[in-house]
Amino acid sequence: MKLLKQLVDLEYQALSGHFELMQNISEINKLIKLISKLPGLGPKSAKRIILKLINNRQELMKPLAQTLSETYKNVIRCNNCGSLKSNDANCENCQINTKKHNKICVVENIADQWTIETSSIFKGYYHILGGTLSSSNYQNKQDLLLDSLIERVKKNNIDEVILATSATVEGQTTAFYIQDSLKNLNIKVSKLAQGLPVGGEIESLDDGTLISAFKNRKGLISESD
Ligand SMILES: [Zn+2]
Secondary structure (H helix, E strand, C coil): HHHHHHHHHHHHHHHHHHHHHHHHCCHHHHHHHHCCCCCCCCHHHHHHHHHHHHHHHHHHHHHHHHHHHHHHHHHHEEECCEEEECCCCCCCCCCCCCCCCCCEEEEECHHHHHHHHHCCCCCCCECCCCCCCCCCCCHHHHHHHHHHHHHHHHHHCCCCEEECCCHHHHHHHHHHHHHHHHCCCCEEEEEEEECCCCCCHHCCCHHHHHHHHHHEEEEEECCCC
């Protein structure tokens, strides 16, 4: 037991020494700052990740650097639906033409789409806003791709648009703005209501809550309006 503790202490000292050494190298400093910005990671985990990469230059660091660079160059946002697509390929999210749908679900981000897809509650097209209207880094209404949402509704004979934005102030403001933009289309517009906790983000909802929110969605505009 004592030996084990000594070993752990030794390893900790070695790691700490390594960390101090790492901090004097500007590339490493930059990396620590960048990786710390990723979701769920702080400086401590960033250092652990960097150490792992440095110790596995060929197997991890090189392919990761290459893949990041390729992703940066080749993966873009689709101008039509807001999903991600490869530069040289058609957008899969737009191309679900094998099965015709009559509903579009509007979500804030792709993680929300994945959560809804996993729950299997919705079968239809997705429109990804890429953010909300009033969040600090998202001021541009054009980026929400609302013109193309209206085009998609017309082109695909959509009869219902489901607004699945978060139950946050920004999410609801955005939903209201979209609802207003769609009011002349003579289609049903609904939004997730009951079961959605106030402040709840779609991507963090469990399947049960999400299914209930979809089933009990509230009509905002009906076709006869
Ligand atoms: Zn698309």
